[in-house]
Amino acid sequence: MKEVPRYDKHLPTMKKTVPPSKFSPAVELSAVIVGIAADEPQVLVVLAAGGTLEGLPSGPLETAHRTLEAGLRSWVERQTGQLLGYVEQLYTFGDRNRTRQGRTLSIGYLALVRELKPARHAGAAWRSAYRYFPWEDWRAGRPPVLAGIEGQLRRWIAAAPDAAERRQREQRARSTFALGGQPWNEERVLERYELLYEIGLAPESHRDHVRTWADAKDTLNEGESMYADHRRVLATALARLRGKIKYRPVAFELMPPAFTFLQLQRAVEALAGLQLHKPNFRRVVESQHLVEETGRFAAESPGRPARLLRYRREVLPELPATVTRLPVTRSKR
Amino acid sequence: MKEVPRYDKHLPTMKKTVPPSKFSPAVELSAVIVGIAADEPQVLVVLAAGGTLEGLPSGPLETAHRTLEAGLRSWVERQTGQLLGYVEQLYTFGDRNRTRQGRTLSIGYLALVRELKPARHAGAAWRSAYRYFPWEDWRAGRPPVLAGIEGQLRRWIAAAPDAAERRQREQRARSTFALGGQPWNEERVLERYELLYEIGLAPESHRDHVRTWADAKDTLNEGESMYADHRRVLATALARLRGKIKYRPVAFELMPPAFTFLQLQRAVEALAGLQLHKPNFRRVVESQHLVEETGRFAAESPGRPARLLRYRREVLPELPATVTRLPVTRSKR
DNA sequence: GAGACTTATACTCATATTCAGAATTAGTCA
DNA sequence: TGACTAATTCTGAATATGAGTATAAGTCTC
Numbered sequence: 001m002k003e004v005p006r007y008d009k010h011l012p013t014m015k016k017t018v019p020p021s022k023f024s025p026a027v028e029l030s031a032v033i034v035g036i037a038a039d040e041p042q043v044l045v046v047l048a049a050g051g052t053l054e055g056l057p058s059g060p061l062e063t064a065h066r067t068l069e070a071g072l073r074s075w076v077e078r079q080t081g082q083l084l085g086y087v088e089q090l091y092t093f094g095d096r097n098r099t100r101q102g103r104t105l106s107i108g109y110l111a112l113v114r115e116l117k118p119a120r121h122a123g124a125a126w127r128s129a130y131r132y133f134p135w136e137d138w139r140a141g142r143p144p145v146l147a148g149i150e151g152q153l154r155r156w157i158a159a160a161p162d163a164a165e166r167r168q169r170e171q172r173a174r175s176t177f178a179l180g181g182q183p184w185n186e187e188r189v190l191e192r193y194e195l196l197y198e199i200g201l202a203p204e205s206h207r208d209h210v211r212t213w214a215d216a217k218d219t220l221n222e223g224e225s226m227y228a229d230h231r232r233v234l235a236t237a238l239a240r241l242r243g244k245i246k247y248r249p250v251a252f253e254l255m256p257p258a259f260t261f262l263q264l265q266r267a268v269e270a271l272a273g274l275q276l277h278k279p280n281f282r283r284v285v286e287s288q289h290l291v292e293e294t295g296r297f298a299a300e301s302p303g304r305p306a307r308l309l310r311y312r313r314e315v316l317p318e319l320p321a322t323v324t325r326l327p328v329t330r331s332k333r
Numbered sequence: 334m335k336e337v338p339r340y341d342k343h344l345p346t347m348k349k350t351v352p353p354s355k356f357s358p359a360v361e362l363s364a365v366i367v368g369i370a371a372d373e374p375q376v377l378v379v380l381a382a383g384g385t386l387e388g389l390p391s392g393p394l395e396t397a398h399r400t401l402e403a404g405l406r407s408w409v410e411r412q413t414g415q416l417l418g419y420v421e422q423l424y425t426f427g428d429r430n431r432t433r434q435g436r437t438l439s440i441g442y443l444a445l446v447r448e449l450k451p452a453r454h455a456g457a458a459w460r461s462a463y464r465y466f467p468w469e470d471w472r473a474g475r476p477p478v479l480a481g482i483e484g485q486l487r488r489w490i491a492a493a494p495d496a497a498e499r500r501q502r503e504q505r506a507r508s509t510f511a512l513g514g515q516p517w518n519e520e521r522v523l524e525r526y527e528l529l530y531e532i533g534l535a536p537e538s539h540r541d542h543v544r545t546w547a548d549a550k551d552t553l554n555e556g557e558s559m560y561a562d563h564r565r566v567l568a569t570a571l572a573r574l575r576g577k578i579k580y581r582p583v584a585f586e587l588m589p590p591a592f593t594f595l596q597l598q599r600a601v602e603a604l605a606g607l608q609l610h611k612p613n614f615r616r617v618v619e620s621q622h623l624v625e626e627t628g629r630f631a632a633e634s635p636g637r638p639a640r641l642l643r644y645r646r647e648v649l650p651e652l653p654a655t656v657t658r659l660p661v662t663r664s665k666r
Numbered sequence: 667g668a669g670a671c672t673t674a675t676a677c678t679c680a681t682a683t684t685c686a687g688a689a690t691t692a693g694t695c696a
Numbered sequence: 697t698g699a700c701t702a703a704t705t706c707t708g709a710a711t712a713t714g715a716g717t718a719t720a721a722g723t724c725t726c
């Protein structure tokens with residue numbers, strides 16, 4: 001083995017350690033449960049306490065289960081009757097000012113389902129994710145809501161106290177909302193939401209008494225607001241999903257057992273909020289050997305019948321290294 | 334705006350909501366603090382309670398700070414004197430059996446530093462990450478430790494109760510540890526550690542009383558063990574860092590204000606555990622306009638003096654969409 | 667001061683991969 | 697049969713990547 005140099009020669013050998021002090025805030029798990037229906041990314045929401053705002057399903061941290069994920073599956077299935085497929089931890093939200101009261105930790109999870117069960121818990125419903133982020137759906141071209149947002153962003157930029165600040169604001173608006181001809185980056189869902197929140201264009205900003213640039217009356221009501229910080233959690237989930245879809249076959253976790261290329265493409269488009277090139281999409285999927293033919297064909301279609309495919313789950317472990325960007329060398333340098 | 338179809342017509346309008354029940358476990362923040370020195374990825378560790386095992390610095394969830402990250406920075410800087418640069422949340426670990434006692438939540442953070450301060454907290458020290466994962470360092474070719482691991486894995490595969498299980502084990506060993514000529518995927522740090530843990534090749538498995546395949550006497554002592562689940566947290570951090578380095582300029586967060594191409598390359602190589610191709614590495618960095626010349630040259634080098642570079646932080650927001658893999662179309666499909 | 671040595675930096679070239687679109691195939695329907 | 701729709705197959709140009717080779721600019725030795 002290689003000799004590992006150390007950098008602690010000058011340190012006293014330790015005697016004891018500071019015992020970690022423990023603090024016990026309230027902790028809950030919240031779930032962004034996503035499925036595809038009607039070519040839209042659907043999210044399971046519940047009507048939150050009070051009555052008008054929708055929120056994400058959330059539940060207790062159960063001690064009975066060995067893992068957090070098992071606990072999550074348990075109460076989601078009990079509460080909504082929805083069986084969860086793919087599940088991954090998203091982020092732990094713990095900033096103050098989530099709700100007006102003291103700190104609550106909320107461990108956010110992203111879950112994908114293949115089949116949208118009508119939720120059996122009263123008040124639960126499936127909603128398109130674009131109900132909350134209408135500016136994120138570019139499938140039919142630039143969404144019209146962006147005009148209003150752009151106008152407000154320009155006013156915010158103009159209102160900068162000095163040139164340096166103005167440049168910063170410009171930069172930020174350019175890179176998040178693709179102002180001034182920048183390309184739209186569909187992954188920046190969270191950054192976009194946070195910008196709107198910070199400058200006061202989301203109803204939440206005023207509700208949370210955040211110091212903002214915009215007046216409450218200027219608030220854009222284009223996207224539906226959510227309970228507490230749930231819209232932020234949802235934005236985090238959508239961003240994660242949009243990133244992941246590019247290098248892991250997560251879209252298949254949303255498909256029924258048999259599907260056509262076009263159905264798969266529509267699902268990916270729904271998530272990415274972008275239109276894709278049909279022949280090239282097929283090529284990408286085929287080249288990774290992600291699907292195999294079932295031998296059957298899709299019924300009732302206007303044109304040529306499409307082959308029904310099945311996901312080859314077994315390729316997952318051998319998928320080539322996600323991204324390459326590093327110029328590895330096998331020989332000398 | 335586009336008409337969003339709904340899937341809740343059949344649901345009763347909700348009346349009330351289940352109030353989220355709150356459970357309050359002990360919560361702590363733990364930090365994987367990484368820097369580069371002597372061409373090694375160095376991690377700040379402390380000697381944990383008891384005395385023999387090293388652990389990650391961890392501290393309380395402080396209520397005084399608005400964000401979790403601010404709280405983390407605060408106690409790390411107080412405890413170790415180390416100023417943190419880039420910080421990101423890693424994962425929240427909350428599975429039982431972390432320690433023998435009841436559940437403790439631990440929110441893991443990854444932090445990068447430019448300069449390795451000798452830790453002022455007694456018992457803190459910088460250690461190469463490869464002290465804990467010697468099989469992860471492929472810079473000088475296949476690490477010798479892998480021979481022993483491979484042998485054990487083969488025995489584990491052979492011990493499968495049936496053919497299906499054997500195929501599964503084979504598959505898993507192939508994709509994680511590159512058995513049988515598979516290419517080494519440097520990002521699978523966590524999967525590799527978890528496999529070793531599960532089958533009982535890590536001292537932690539026996540300490541945690543996990544039901545394993547291997548006897549305690551077969552345990553490989555090649556990698557240093559850590560307190561509680563800290564080696565898992567460290568593996569998570571290294572995996573994240575190795576993934577991120579490919580599409581975000583995180584390596585620069587580890588560099589001093591001025592550096593040469595080779596220094597940068599050595600840092601990336603240290604993190605990735607791989608040897609890179611010098612001219613191509615330069616090309617990748619240059620093509621993204623990530624650096625600019627300072628006009629100065631590196632002193633005291635054996636060969637031709639290298640230009641000193643500076644990181645162009647300002648390009649960060651306009652970096653092109655990370656990964657492309659999606660065949661986007663701008664026109665018809 | 668010349669030649670050896672070391673690292674930096676610039677180029678080259680073959681091969682993959684990606685992007686965009688055209689062409690062809692197979693159904694339904696009037 | 698011809699119009700129409702969508703599926704599927706191909707093509708060619710443009711880029712990106714992988715693996716070297718060549719040249720430049722210092723230090724060191726004799």
